Amino acid sequence: MKPARVIAIASGKGGSGKSFLTLNLAEALSRMGRRVVVLDADFGLANIELLTGAEPEYSISDVLAGKCDITQTLIEGPGGVRIIPGGRSEPTMASLSHGRLSGLINAIDVLAGDIDYLLIDTAGGLSSNDLQLVQAAGELLVVMTPDPLSQADTADFIKALRGHCGIQQFGILTNMTRRQREGHTLVETLQQRLDFEQDLVLRHCGQVPFDQDVAKCCQNFQSLLEVRPESRTARALQMLAETLDRRRISSPVAGGMTFFLEQTVNAGGM
Ligand SMILES: Nc1ncnc2c1ncn2[C@@H]1O[C@H](COP(=O)(O)OP(=O)(O)OP(=O)(O)O)[C@@H](O)[C@H]1O
Numbered sequence: 373m374k375p376a377r378v379i380a381i382a383s384g385k386g387g388s389g390k391s392f393l394t395l396n397l398a399e400a401l402s403r404m405g406r407r408v409v410v411l412d413a414d415f416g417l418a419n420i421e422l423l424t425g426a427e428p429e430y431s432i433s434d435v436l437a438g439k440c441d442i443t444q445t446l447i448e449g450p451g452g453v454r455i456i457p458g459g460r461s462e463p464t465m466a467s468l469s470h471g472r473l474s475g476l477i478n479a480i481d482v483l484a485g486d487i488d489y490l491l492i493d494t495a496g497g498l499s500s501n502d503l504q505l506v507q508a509a510g511e512l513l514v515v516m517t518p519d520p521l522s523q524a525d526t527a528d529f530i531k532a533l534r535g536h537c538g539i540q541q542f543g544i545l546t547n548m549t550r551r552q553r554e555g556h557t558l559v560e561t562l563q564q565r566l567d568f569e570q571d572l573v574l575r576h577c578g579q580v581p582f583d584q585d586v587a588k589c590c591q592n593f594q595s596l597l598e599v600r601p602e603s604r605t606a607r608a609l610q611m612l613a614e615t616l617d618r619r620r621i622s623s624p625v626a627g628g629m630t631f632f633l634e635q636t637v638n639a640g641g642m
């Protein structure tokens with residue numbers, strides 16, 4: 373059995389489209405026949421719930437509190453995606469201790485044999501939760517938009533991840549682009565900004581165009597992939613899912629320190 377891939381979707385700046393991209397990439401992968409689970413790790417703000425309109429009974433913090441098991445939290449998302457809700461007001465999750473992070477990982481490990489992908493929608497920025505989750509995932513996608521602030525924050529974010537976690541290789545996903553190859557140019561500019569950091573490797577994984585239908589779909593809990601499958605944005609998301617499915621984003625953590633399902637599955641010799 374192939375080990376499940378665990379991909380954290382992160383960004384230096386909030387509002388770059390992490391939750392939208394996580395859910396839609398998950399949906400695109402699911403429509404390709406992959407078994408996909410999304411972990412809403414923006415604990416307390418229920419990002420994915422807000423995008424799907426779901427009102428789940430349990431969240432990940434109930435699992436950690438021993439009130440239910442992980443399978444009871446799962447809610448159905450678009451295209452067969454399953455979602456682990458982050459919960460709406462979970463101050464206890466605001467900063468995960470090492471013990472709670474281990475609990476989270478163990479709880480999710482229960483799903484190991486049952487999924488191909490775990491996508492983690494992080495809160496964004498440099499919270500200690502995000503740094504830990506990014507470090508624990510096997511792969512990382514950093515979302516950046518053409519907004520000059522987003523570029524500056526992405527550069528800082530990348531430097532911090534290298535400093536705190538030893539990550540040297542980064543997959544960058546550009547979102548809300550308005551011109552062809554704009555994403556490519558943005559990543560080149562980012563590389564120049566970081567040029568004195570000789571050991572950093574950036575790879576542009578794809579660009580997702582700005583589309584005003586995104587906001588409409590989000591407001592109406594509709595799936596862009598279903599409602600506007602031929603739009604440039606939907607096609608970009610499908611292409612991105614195919615690219616991700618073909619090959620891994622280069623392993624982000626120096627020394628290959630990966631946790632979550634990969635470790636469990638490998639240890640189990642499956
Ligand atoms: N490609 C796009 N085209 C147009 N609008 C987009 C696109 N991607 C995201 N958006 C819109 O941008 C806003 C922010 O998106 P989203 O909530 O996914 O960002 P986020 O990075 O998860 O934010 P936060 O850091 O607050 O969690 C939403 O209103 C969403 O509809």
Ligand SMILES: [Mg+2]
Pocket residue numbers: 390391392414419493494495
């Ligand atoms: Mg979000």
